[in-house]
Structure formats: structure tokens, C-alpha cells
Amino acid sequence: MSNPQFSERIIFVTFDQLSRSHGALATAVPGQDQIVFIESHDMLTARTWHAQRLFFLLSCCEHLKSELDAGGFQVTTIHASSMRSGLEKLRAQHPDLPIVSTSPSSRSLRQVLNSLGVELLPNNNFLTTPEQFTSWASGYKSLTMEYFYRWQRKRLNILMDHDQPVGGQWNLDHDNRLPPPRPKKGQAPHLWxxxxxxxxxxIDDQVRDRLSEFHTWGEPPNGTWATTRTGALAQLAHFTENSLTNFGPFEDAMPTDTWTVNHSLLSPYLNVGLLHPGEVVQAAIDKYEQGGIPLSSIEGFV
Structure with missing residues (x-):
């Protein structure tokens, strides 16, 4: 552990908060804040991970560490049996330094952080705060996704024409349930x-070499997933340019000749903070407003 005299504050970063521009890291200042990651043995070994998922999490984290280090930050990784023991070790080694973190999506981790006196900053990696959701939900006896969806569309002004949905309908599910195309005899197969x-x-290579330390299943990493924000943005651009047009009609289709269909493949990047849902929605809306994207596809995506 580095000498704490060079730090005024510690920022603890979890594996799903890998955004430099949101949460606690958005407030970080080189020379003042020490950035701490905890690699928990329990988290890495309590389940059998898919090799690509574990690679993705570890490599995204290592890339962020490298970026922060290059930006002049003091970056530390604590190896511990559990997240709690790692945080207790951190607190014991820096009893006089304040520790802050973005409020985690995990309730159990949030309880651990609260018990150790960690200051939790609002988690703005979502479009809706817990307080906003609670306020909305308080008006209903039962919660229905359709009503939440409409509330979000109105609140965020997404695909709205004043107080009505663009096109006059809230959803176009009836247009988005086509089966996979079946070429007639003599026709070329559909190109996805x-x-x-x-x-x-x-960094990717070093993380790939580490996978042998863990019990994993599935195909090894094969270049399917980016491990940097630059790569995540490239995937977003690739989707809006090549797949958004036909996303809607085949969003529920399960062809046998492709696993990607017209899907965005963006969920992993949203889950770890490399992309923000707001920028993903805006990129899709921008493409729609350029023309050529059916309403059923843009509505089905957002």
C-alpha cells in the first residue's frame, strides 16, 4: 500500500463503476485522491464464470487502472478474501483518510460500505434515481412495466410529440415479432x-493468461467484447450504422445461423459503466432523426 501522506481522500471503485466521467471518479483529482480497487477472492471463485465474462470484467478494470495511472493518480489494488475484508484492511491502513465511493447497485455491498463509514455519492450511471422511482411507484398498487415505460418517455422526452408518443402509439410490439427470414428455394440466405x-x-493478453487461475466454462475470449470505452463507443456506432434499421422486426427472432441477429451487444458496457444509457439512447435517436430508421425499430430499441 502506498504512503497515505500523498493522498487527501480515497476513492473506492467497484467492477460496475468503471466510468471516468460519472460517480465518484468524476470528482477525482490527481495528487489528492488515491484510487483503490479490491479484488475479492470470494467474488472471483464463488461461482463458475464464463471465461469471456470474467475476462471482460478483469480486463476492463485493468484498462481503467492503466488510464488512471497515466493520468497521474495513485492507483492501488487490494487482494482480499472478501470485499468486506478488503475494505476493513483499507480502513485499518488509512484510519484518518475519508473514503468515498459511488453508491453500488448491490444492496449487500451498500450495507458493508455504510457499516464502515464510507461516504456514498449518488450513482448517476442510471437514467432514474431510486428516489424518482420510489416517488413514481408510490402512486400504484401494482407495478406494470408499460406504465413505467410511458412515464419514462414523458419524463425524459424520448420519442414524444408534445404529450403524445411520436406516431400516436406507445409501443409497436405487433410490428416487431417477425420470425427469421426463410429464403425461398434458389434464393441466397439472409445476410445478418x-x-x-x-x-x-x-493488458488483454495479461488478463487472458490469468484465466487459468480460475474455474471457468465456455469459449475463451475471442475478440467479441471490447475492454475499453473507446471500443464500447465503436460498438455503439457499429450498431446504429449497421443494425438499428432492422432491429425491431427481428428483435425476438432466434435464427440458427447467427447469435447476434441485429442486437446491439451493448449491455456489458452499460453494466460496467463504459457507456451511459443516456448517450446510448441519444445516439440511436440521432440516427433515427437522420432518416431511414423505421419507428418500430427505434421504439423497440429505446
Missing amino acids: PEPLRFESDQ
Whole structure:
């Protein structure tokens, strides 16, 4: 652990808060804040991970550490048996330094952080705060996704024409349930968009070598998933350019000749904070407003 005299505050970062521009890291100042990550043995071994998922989490985290280090931050990784023990070790080694973190999505981790006196900053990696959701939900005896969806559309002014949905209908599910195309005899098979492939860098290679330490299942990393924000933005652009047009009609289709169909493949990046839902929605809306995107596709996506 580095000497605390060079730090005024510690920022604890979890694996799903890897955004430099949101949450606690958005407030970080080089030379003042020490950035701490905890690699928990329990988290990495309590379940059998898919090799690509574990690779993705670890490599995204290592890329952020490298970026922060290059930006002049003091970056520390604590290896511990559990997240709690790692945080207790951190508190014991820095009893006089304030520790802050973005409020985690995990309730159990939030309880641990509260018990150790960690200051929790609002988690703005979502479009809706817990307080906003609670306020909305208090007006209903039972919660229905459709009503929440309409409230969000109105509140965020997404695909709205004043107080009505663009096109006059809230959802176009009836247009978005086509089966996979079945070419007639003599016709060429339907061509689905080719997914992006991402080249490995030195950090990726080092993380890939670590996978042998863990019990995993599934195909090893093969370039399907980016591990940086730059790569995540490239995937977003690839989706809006190549797949958004036909996203809607086949969003529920399960063809046998592709696993990607017209899907965005953006969920992992949203889950760890490399993309913000607001920028994803805006990128799709911007493409729609340029023309050529059916309303059923843009509505089905957002």
C-alpha cells in the first residue's frame, strides 16, 4: 500500500463503476485522491464464470487502472478474501483518510460500505434515481412495466410529440415479432450484420493468461467484447450504422445461423459503466432523426 501522506481522500471503485466521467471518479483529482480497487477472492471463485465474462470484467478494470495511472493518480489494488475484508484492511491502513465511493447497485455491498463509514455519492450511471422511482411507484398498487415505460418517455422526452408518443402509439410490439427470414428455394440466405471484432492489447493478453487461475466454462475470449470505452463507443456506432434499421422486426427472432441477429451487444458496457444509457439512447435517436430508421425499430430499441 502506498504512503497515505500523498493522498487527501480515497476513492473506492467497484467492477460496475468503471466510468471516468460519472460517480465518484468524476470528482477525482490527481495528487489528492488515491484510487483503490479490491479484488475479492470470494467474488472471483464463488461461482463458475464464463471465461469471456470474467475476462471482460478483469480486463476492463485493468484498462481503467492503466488510464488512471497515466493520468497521474495513485492507483492501488487490494487482494482480499472478501470485499468486506478488503475494505476493513483499507480502513485499518488509512484510519484518518475519508473514503468515498459511488453508491453500488448491490444492496449487500451498500450495507458493508455504510457499516464502515464510507461516504456514498449518488450513482448517476442510471437514467432514474431510486428516489424518482420510489416517488413514481408510490402512486400504484401494482407495478406494470408499460406504465413505467410511458412515464419514462414523458419524463425524459424520448420519442414524444408534445404529450403524445411520436406516431400516436406507445409501443409497436405487433410490428416487431417477425420470425427469421426463410429464403425461398434458389434464393441466397439472409445476410445478418457481422459483429465487430476487437484486437487484443498487452493488458488483454495479461488478463487472458490469468484465466487459468480460475474455474471457468465456455469459449475463451475471442475478440467479441471490447475492454475499453473507446471500443464500447465503436460498438455503439457499429450498431446504429449497421443494425438499428432492422432491429425491431427481428428483435425476438432466434435464427440458427447467427447469435447476434441485429442486437446491439451493448449491455456489458452499460453494466460496467463504459457507456451511459443516456448517450446510448441519444445516439440511436440521432440516427433515427437522420432518416431511414423505421419507428418500430427505434421504439423497440429505446
